[in-house]
Amino acid sequence: MASIFDTDLPRNDANFAPLTPLAFIQRTAEVYPDKLAVVHGQLRQTWGETYSRCRQLASALAQAGVARNDAVAVMLPNTPAMVEAHFGVPMAGAVLNALNTRLDPEAVAFMLDHGQAKVLIVDPEFTGVVKKALALRTSTAPLLVIDVEDAVYGPGEPLGSVTYDAFVAQGDPSFQWEYPRDEWDAIALNYTSGTTGNPKGVVYHHRGAATNAISNILEWDMPKHAVYLWTLPMFHCNGWCFPWTVAARAAVNVCLRRVDAKAIFDAIRDHGVTHYCGAPIVHGLLVNAPEDMKRGVPHGVKAMVAGAAPPASMIEGMEKMGFDLTHVYGLTEVYGPATACAKHEEWNDLDIGERARLNARQGVRYHLQRDARVLNPETMMPVPMDGETMGEIMFRGNITMKGYLKNPKATQEAFADGWFHSGDLAVQYPDGYIKIKDRSKDIIISGGENISSIEVEDVLYRHPAVLAAAVVAKPDPKWGETPCAFVELKAGAEVTAGEIVAHCKAHLAGFKVPRAVVFGELPKTSTGKIQKFELRKQAGSAGAIDV
Template sequence: MADFDTGLGRNAANYAALTPLDFIARAAEVYGARTAIVHGGLRQDWADTYRRTRRLASALRKLGIGKNDTVSAMLPNTPAMVEAHFGVPMAGAVLNALNIRLDTESIAFMLRHGEAKVLLIDSEFAAMARQLKEQLPALKIVEVYDELGPPPVAGERFGELKYETLLAGGDENFAWQLPADEWDAIALNYTSGTTGDPKGVVYHHRGAAINAISNILEWDMPKHPVYLWTLPMFHCNGWCFPWTVAARAGVNVCLRKFEPKLVFDLIREHGVSHYCAAPIVHAALANAPENWREGIRGPVRGMVAGAPPPAAVLAKMEAMDFELAHVYGLTEVYGPAAVCAEQDDWAAKSVDERAVLKSRQGVRYHLQSGVTVLSPETMAPVRADGEEIGEIMFRGNICMKGYLKNDKATQEAFAGGWFHTGDLGVMSADGYIKIKDRSKDIIISGGENISSVEVEDVLYRHPSVLAAAVVAQPDEKWGETPCAFVELKEGAQVQAQDLIDFCRSHLAAFKAPKAVYFGPLPKTSTGKIQKFELRKRMKSNSAIDV
C-alpha cells in the first residue's frame, strides 16, 4: 500500500481557505474597468469597489474591530450594503445584516445578542438610530447617506461619523488576509422569531463561497451578468448573491424598494439578465399592466424561493419570457440549497404541466451533499411514492455552523446527522422533493390531514386571486377546518362562495376552505406571507369577513 500522506501535507503553495472575499479580488484584477454597481446616477467599477472595500476594512480595524467582532448593517439594497459584504469580513469581523422592516425593540435585541460593536445605518432610519444609541451607548453608529435616500439635515446627527468619512480614513491598499480557517464565521443572520426570540444563524466562509458558486452552477450564469437587487441583501445575505455577482464580475443594479413598474424600467434600461424574489414579488410582476413590459427583451432569468410558487404564476412568467428557476432552502442553509432542476423532456409538456413540475422543491444544489425526506422519529427514508409524508432534511457544506449562544437548539437542529428543516414533504419516484406544508401548517380535520399549500395552489389558479393563505380555524365538529385569506387583483370582484365552489371543483370537499376572508395579507419584508399572524387571528376570533 502506497503512503499518500507522509510528506504530502498542506502548505501555503497547495492550500488556501475557501472564502468569497477572493472573488472581489479577482474581479478587480481581471475586470477592474467593468461596471460593478449601478445606482441612480452612480456607476462604480470593480477596481474602485475593491478599493472602497479595503478602505472599509482598514477603517474598521482602526476602530478596534477584529476577528469575531460583529459589525451590523441596517441598509436597503444600496452600494454601501454591497461593500459591507466584503469590507466587514476583510477586517476579520462578522457581518450582521439586519432586517430593515423590524421595530426598534427587535433590532436592539439582535444587536445585544450578537454583541455588535459598530452599526452602519441608512439615513432613512435616523430616528431609530437615536433610540438605539440611548439603549446601547457603547455601540458606534456610522451614518450612511445614499443618493436616492434621505439627504443629511443641516445640524442634525444620528451617529458618530459618516460612512464616507469612515472610508476616507482607511487604506485602499489594506493588506487583508484570508481567514486562518475557512470555518471562521463570516455572517450572522437572525431568523424571523415567530415564536420567542429570533435565533442567530452563523455562516462560515466555506459555506458562503460554496453556495455562491452553486448559484452560478444552478443558473449556468455566464460572465458579467446584470443582476437586479429585488431580493433584500439582509435576507440570508441576499442568498449569497453579493458574492456570486463578484465571482462572475457582474453588475449589481441596486434597488432601495421594490416597485413593479420601477423593476420593469430598470430591466429595460440596464438589460437586467438575472434577479431573485419571493413568490409574492413574482406574482406582482406577472399581474402588472402589460404596457409596463414593453421594450423588454428576454429571456430574463429569475429565481423564486419561499413558499411553493403557484402553478398559475409560473405559467404567466413563462409567457412573459421570464425563465424561473425554483429554489428552496432556509436561513440555516444560506438561503437556497435545493433546486428544481429542469429535465429536457419537460419542454414537450404543456405550460400547465411544466408549471406543476417546476413548482416542486427539487434536488440538492450542486455543492450540497444531500437533501431528502426522512421520518423525524426514526430517521428512516420515506417511500419515494409522492404520498408518504416526512420531514425535509439537508446535510453538507451549505449548512450553518449553528445557532449563536444556543447549544440546545443547535443540537436539536442537527440531530441524527441531518439539518431538520421543520418542513413536511414527500419524495417522488424521480427523486424530487415537494413541500406539503410546515409541520405547524398541516390542518387536521376529522382525523384527515389537509395540506394548506395544496389548497393555496388551487386558489392561485382562480383569475381573481392575487395572493392567498390557508390556515386552520376551530370547528366544534371537526376539531379544525381550513379557512382562506385572500387578496384580490385590482378591480376584481368575487364572492367567498365562488372561491369555495372553485376549490371544491378541484379538491376533495373536505379540503376546500369553509370560510374566505378578504383583505391585505400580513407579509414579511421579503414578501413572505406571515401565516402565524393569520393563525393568531383565527384563534382570537378576530378575523372578519370584509
C-alpha cells in the same frame, strides 16, 4: 499505520487555502478592474474601485478597533454601501450582521445586544427605528454608529459621529487583508424571524458562503458580466449569497432601494438586466402589472423564485413576458436556496398545467450541498420515493450553518442525528425531486385527517381573481380545527366567499375545503413571505366568515 498517500505529504500554504468568497472580488478586481460593478442612481463604480473601497472599509474598521470575530451590524437597503459591507467587513476579520430593515426597534435592540455589535452602519431611511433601538439597548458596551449618506434617498437625521464616506476615506485602499485563518471562521450572522420569543442568530462560515455562491453560478449557468438586479433584500440570507456570486462572475450590481414594478421594469430596460431573485410576491407584482409597463422588456431574463410553489398563472405570466423562472427552496440555516427544481428540456413540450406541477416541486440538492433528503424524523430513514409518503426535509453538507449563536440547545436539536432538520414536511418522487407539503406546524388536523395547507393554497392560486392566499387552522368545536382561507384579490377583481369555496370544491376532497374565507391584504415579511402566525391570531375572530 499511515498511508503512503499521507506520509510526507502535509498541507501547507502552497497546496491548501481556506475557501472564502473574499477571493472572488480579489480576482475580479485584478482581471476586470475597469468592468462595471455597481449602478446606483447616477453612480457608476468599477470592480477596481469597489475592491479599493472594500479594502478601505476593512482598514478603517481595523483602525477603529474592530478585530477578528467582532460583529459589525448594518441597517441598509440594497445600496453600494451594502455591497461593500459584504466584503469590507469580513476582510477585517469581522462578522457581518445584516439587519432586517422592516424590524421594529425592540427587535433591532435585541439583535445589537445579542450579537454584541461593535459598529452599526445606518442608512438615512432607517434612522427613526435605529434611534429608538439604541435607546432600548441593555448593553453598556460602546457602539460606533456610522451614517450613510445617499443622494438617491436624500438627507436624514444623523445618529453617529461620522459619515460612511468619511469613515471609508480614513482607510488604506491598499490594505493587506488576510484570508480567514480557517474556512470555518464566521463570516455572517443572520437572524431568523421570531414568531414566538426572540429570533435565533444563524452563524455562517466562509466555506458555506463560498460554496453556495458557486452553486448559484452553476444552477443558473450564470455568465461573466451578467447584470444582476437587487430585488431580493441583501439582508435576507446575505441576499442568498448573491453579493459574492456577482463578484465571482465580474457581474453588475444594479441597486434598487425599494421593490416597485415600474422601477424593476425600468431597470431591466435601462441596464440590460439578465438576472434577479425574489419571493413569489415580487414575481406576481410583475405578472399583474399593466401591459404598457411591460413594453420593451427584453426576453430571456432569468428569474429565481423561492418560497411557495409558483402557481400555473405565475409561470404562464412569466413565460408570456419571456422570463425564464427557476424555483428554489431553502432556509436561513442553509444560506438561502439549497435545492432547485432543475428543469428538463422535455418539460417544454408539456401543457402549462403539467409544467406547473413539475416546476412547483422544490427539486434536488444544490450542486455543492452534500445531500437533501426527505426522512422519517422518528426512524431517520428515507421515506419511500412514491410522491405520497410524507417526511421531513433534511440537509447535510457545506451549505449549512455553523449553528445558532449562544443557543446550544437549539443547535443540538437542529443537528440531531447528523442532519439539519428543516421542519418542513414533504414527499419525494421516484425521480428524486422533493415537494413540500407543509411546515410541521402548518398541518391542519380536522376530524383526525391531516390537511396540507399548501395543497389548499395551490388550488386557491388557480382562481383568476386571487393574487395571494394563505390557509391556516381555525378552531372548530366539532372537528377540532378546519381550514380557514385568507385571500388577497387582484386589483379590480370581485369574488364572493361562496365562489371561492365552490372553486375549492371542484378540486379538493370535501374535508379539505375551507370552512371560512377572509378577504384583505395579507401580512407579509420584508421578503414577501406571508406571516401565517399573524393569520392564526385572526382565524378565530369574527372576521373569519363561515361559509
